[in-house]
Amino acid sequence: MGAQNTFQIFVFMSCIFLIGATSASSLKVGYYKYKKCANAEEIVKGVVSKFVLKEPGLGAGLIRMFFHDCFVRGCDASILLDASTLNPNPEKLAIPNNPSLRGFEVVDAAKSALEYACPGIVSCADIIAFAARDAAGLLGNIPYQIPSGRLDGKISNASEVLPALPAPFHNLTQVKALFAAQGLSATDVVALSGAHSIGRSHCSSFTSRLYPNIDPTMDQGFGASLRTKCPQNAQVDGVVPQDFVTPNALDNQYYKNVADLKALFFSDWSLLTSTETANLLSKFQTVPKLFEAKFAESMVKMGNIGVLTGTKGEIRTSCRAVNSI
Ligand code: HEM
């Protein structure tokens, strides 16, 4: 009897949870199953796997692309629009994206495969969301479902990028404020920063911590080794891995690196500067499963930012250009 009551309460609570979860956004898991493109997610996954298994860095690029898309005008694929006569200065040309953002060719290949299989059905915004999810599955063994049904936007403006995105020299107050502006919490900041356990950075993103002095918030030996890879006044902007220990694994090594003062950015270090974020950091460091669960949850949450539905967007034919009127 007691057990049955407990069960009924559980079912009741689950229903409340489900209602809450779906009303948070108009997106649906498996959206394209109802839209005559039942294999959409498998098609994207096939393309992403092909590229990422050959070049893991592209997986990092795709996860960062999702972040940079969602933080500017919502997850609307505005990051993908090329410069055109009508719009000479799109988001992708802004400093945080150019020349560092990568993975555009993966999205193009997925879009071609989808247009072949089911023309005009799958949005570029959803392709980015699926591709980032698939990259997390491949590099992190972090599988999760992501709701879809986003439409593509028609506006992309480079001058909106810098004010919306956190910078590597930002302190925790600044990073938290930019996440809060998107409806994301301090937990989301810490969980999503775990993406800095994969991929690379250009030297220019952190050399201010190396010269003239190695930042006291950085391990001095780590700083000395970064100086050899990023010489002062170098002719070319070199690249180094975000995580020197497991560079291609989306894992909790990032949190150990931060605690050891061996992360690249001041913004990474700044996670140690509040009790709330420092506590999360040490939890993610000791319980990898917790990191994986929170990372997935925060990626889904990020995927709900400013999504376009109904008549507010379109499904682009080419991800690089708005449909002509
Ligand atoms: C918390 C504030 C954040 C700051 C200040 C920041 C800043 C940066 C910077 C400066 C780079 C190096 C770019 C370059 O020089 O090549 C980078 C790389 C990267 N970031 Fe972040 N980021 C933040 C949060 C995030 C989030 C939320 C994600 C995704 C969930 C993310 C994913 C990545 C990835 C995967 C890379 C490597 C990209 C590649 O290898 O192509 N970052 N980030």
Ligand SMILES: *[C@@H]1O[C@H](CO)[C@@H](O)[C@H](O)[C@H]1NC(C)=O
């Ligand atoms: C881009 O945004 C800036 C700042 O909000 C604005 O001044 C400019 O007119 C916009 N450019 C386009 C092409 O809409």
Ligand SMILES: *[C@@H]1O[C@H](CO)[C@@H](O)[C@H](O)[C@H]1NC(C)=O
């Ligand atoms: C963070 O940076 C802002 C802008 O430079 C500054 O006003 C603020 O005092 C800083 N906060 C902390 C906690 O260092």
